[in-house]
Amino acid sequence: MSRTAFGRALTPDRLLLAATLAALAGGAATWVLGAPEPAGSIWAAGTALVLLALLVAIARDLWHGRTGVDLLAAFSMAGALLLGEHLAGIIIALMYAGGTALEAFAERRAGAELAALLGRAPREAHRERDGVLEDVDVGQVAVGDRLLVKTGETVPVDGIVLENPAILDESALTGESLPVERGTGERVRSGALNAGQPFSIRATATAEASTYAGIVRLVEAAREQKAPFVRLADRYSLLFLPATLLIAGLAWLATGDPTRALAVLVVATPCPLILAAPVAMVAGISAAARRGVLVKGGGALETLAGAEILVLDKTGTLTTGIPHVAAIEARDGIDEDGLLRLAAALDQVSTHPLAEALLAAARTRGLALPMPEAVCETPGAGIEGRVEGREVRLGRIGFVLGGTARDPWIGALAQRAARDGATTVLVAVDGRPMGAILLADEIRRETPRALRALHRAGIRRTVLLSGDRLDAAEAVATALGIDAVLAERTPEDKVDAVRAERQTGITAMIGDGINDAPALAAADIGIAMGARGAAAASEAADAVLLVDRLDRLAEAILLARRTRRIALESVLAGMALSGLGMVAAAFGFLPPVAGALVQEAIDVAVILNALRALAPADGRSREALPLPELRRLHEGHATLGPILDRLRTLADRLDLGDGAALRAELLAVDRLLQEEVLPHERADEADLHPRIARLLGGQDPMASISRTHREIAYLARRLHRLVATLPPTGPSHEELIELRRILYGLEAILRLHFAQEDEIYDSVAGDVPPAARPKARTVAEVS
Structure with a gap:
């Protein structure tokens, strides 16, 4: 084992647990050999060691103004030592040390994705200067330096690919599982893993200003913050502690036996209360990170769970921000x-x-x-x-x-x-x-589906908040069914708008630009589109979408609500079970040793329940459309897109130019429809749609799509028959009117049909890497 790995293995919680186990085993062996007094001394020593560590932790909490039910564990161990119940004392100590170690394990397990980000931080770069390759500390890289990224290495800083295509594993940054390709001149982000051949980049940022450093800062903030929900557990403890002491005192007074009081304290040792909420919150943060959503702390996760109003920026959030x-x-x-x-x-x-x-x-x-x-x-x-x-x-x-x-x-x-x-x-x-x-600008392909998912997740009101022109903002809002539009707003106006929405419910704000940062900070929870957004927005936000997909926000809200529910269930279940145990102990049904064993079982149960938050918000698995077929479908629509543009352009210009040229263009368009569009639709109807219907379930879920197929075929047939009868001189005035009507109708229904198909394909495709996703749509196409 390396020295680093050895250091990780000997964490304080593990050392304390090992010492307690050694004391329990040593005392048991001595007792079996017929020496009960030395056995009691060994158990007492182990108990005293854990009690000392616990008292130090309690003192540290009191110094920071925190109180909790750790005091009950201290009372239990101290009482066992005073009453000579050494076996009960060492079991209580083992329970506490084991619970502490289990909490640490749960946090390490739940935070595996966050720890992996920190552990993968680039530390060294290969810099090329004057034809010589030198290894330098990543902090020495300057903007403009030429760097070599070898196979299997992490990109050290943000840069631009100079030569050789870069095959990158960006899963640590975006949650996408499949490699992506970046060609010459394309940007790469620090933290991506080179999964292909070596390539060179030109540094565009220092290590401190690069993508990975910003993510690491967000991760550290996420791990350091304490959630309000954890403080809620502390508030429960303020009720639980006096109730426990009261029951223990009454049991002692009623029976005159201090062992009864000790048994009550043992059963009440509050590991479920102090472990369940933080374990669930950290598990939820980890599950969100796996889906490409970095939540900065349990408090942000809890606030996200209660969000009712969503304020959205337009450019870069609802749209791609790329012309x-x-x-x-x-x-x-x-x-x-x-x-x-x-x-x-x-x-x-x-x-x-x-x-x-x-x-x-x-x-x-x-x-x-x-x-x-x-x-x-x-x-x-x-x-x-x-x-x-x-x-x-x-x-x-x-x-x-x-x-x-x-x-x-x-x-x-x-x-x-x-x-x-x-x-x-x-x-x-x-x-x-x-x-x-x-x-x-393009509306993101997933935006309509994402907004529907957000409403299903509990968002009751959506507001478009933009600095853009009113007509442009209203066009996007109308296309997407957004409830309210606030356009032409300055950063100060955006802050005022967010504060006004907060008066009616818990408000989330999502944006990506520097001008969104003040509004993100003003919201109950700010969410940044961090994949391509401004660093200022990410720093001001409480959560960051590391993957450039709006639909992940709905997943994060569902996951946050599930995490909050699991945490509350764990706290209440632990308190209820401990309460039943205290009553049983007060009536003499549970002696201290048996009570300690019962409490240990309660600890394990509630912590395992809290770890359920590691699972996705929707744990159901279902068959998905194979990725190669999805690519083929989207590529087919991309290929047919120019034909739709040609239909619209031809309809606009029917009354321009000479008749012979117009007839030739109509014949060319008709040939494209007959040879490319209609065969594509027939293939979908015969081969693909029956499979999708089985995935979707229900009775004939593709009926509306089949109906549009028939309408497309009907209009294409009318156009074909009309074009086939045109004289060499071109169409008459009456024929021009009919042609324009058919062409506009075909273009409109084909665009709507392709959009409907893409929505359905995406819904049965699972996670799709960016290279396989269809081209985004304009406002007109969505409308």
Whole structure:
């Protein structure tokens, strides 16, 4: 055994238990050999040792202003020594030492996930300088240093991957069990474990400012705080202690036998009361940590259990806070893919945050991007350059158009963007405006399901509190069914709003930004989206969602309520059982030795009951949809997404352009529907939906989905028949009206249908790693 492991093994609680066991065994052996007096002395010595340790602990508690029922254990051992009940005394001592050791074990077991975080803290880094690799203390790493992370090592500081894809195990940070891949240029967080080949990073933060150091600080705070519920147990003890002394005194007075009083004190030794609540709370904190929710203490866990009102930030909490391409408006002479390809190719060298959204959309559509030439970027305005010999300019309308007169469609586009809360990126090719790309924030995929789960967990009122524009906030709130909207609020206004909600019930606030920190601190319990949120929010909050999933909050509330119930059950059951034992002892049915054994059994029972809080809030297990199939479904919807965009764009532009070109576009869209969309739906109906129906249970749970399949097939058939009869010159006026109606109807029902399917798929998928989850939705898609 190593010296460190040996030190861990010889903890004070274990040493005390070992000494007590040795005294009990030594005295028993001596007694068996026919020497009862030395046996009593050995037992008395063991009792005195435990009594001394207990008196030191009581004195320390009194010094800190705490009183409890440990005094009963001290009275019991002292009484046993005075009355010569040495065997009873050593059993009481063993009971107390064993209970203390069991509490310590329970805390170590319950806090295993938190301890693992602390134990995995990086201490060393491999720094590359002038072609030489040197091992340095992690505290010496500076921003900008190039570091090598070897296989099996922990990422020492936050950084950006320089070369070689990084395969990381982020379970210690997020609770996700499967490895994730980070490519060149992507950020990695300290504390993740390298599960693949060695890779290099450029440090973006020092060790003290990195993700892992912040989590460790939160963990230490979680372990140091004492819960109000534990103080509630102390308040119970203030009633239990005088009641015990009264029963013991009456038994002595009524019988004149001090042994009766000793027996009462022995049975009343209050291990259940002083152990059950803290063990349950620590177990609950540990169970929450396993699910990616770091609760800073038992007090926060108890407050979370009573939450009735939930105040939510919008950006970064209900939405991802990351823009994505919501629509592409291409004019005559270029299609959507062509416009996006030119814009994304130019944005490959841009440093603007919106550039990544265009690149992601191009990668989703499988577009090959050529390298641009002669690129010039104007910060805050736009970028221009040559792509395959064509002059491309994109950015703000004023930058792209310059002094050129604006076409009417640009005004209509700006109005649409304002209604949808989107950002417009205008694209010009060879000096002519050729289209625009609309970018918008996304509602998190799990948000609608998470809000329903929160209401089921006991949240009776939800409030959207945002600094964003009223129309943007109301659009999100309407799409998600949120009860109230408070928009355009400053940080000070947010604090006032949270305080007002607290007047009507226990209020939880969840947010991720620096501007949310004051409101988080003002709430009864503040919850930070810590996976990508600001450090200030995490520091101000009482709990942190380490995994970037809002649905984990509902799990945490259910777990907190279960933990509080288990703690209260354990305290009350322990007191009730001890009370029955005291009455039996007072009437002479339990002598001191037997009473000590009964109390030991009560201790074990209530502590084991408290450890039930380690289990998940919902312990039921059920079959889940296999991960490969879930990926296939989500990838299928992602592939079909551009077809839906094309349907809407075509419906918008039916009365523009010549009839022959319009007929060709209608034929192309009809072919996509017949060859891609309808086969996908038929495959789902035949192969997948029967399996999901078995997982969901009930009678025909997929009936509504099957009904939308039929409606999709009906509209697609009408479009096919109408397009097949179009003359070469294109549709007539009457046919245009019918085509627009069908196209809008198909686009709307397909978006709703895909959203419904994704909701159902997620509900039977269990925990899904980020790489397998579907793309998040815009407000329009959710609506």
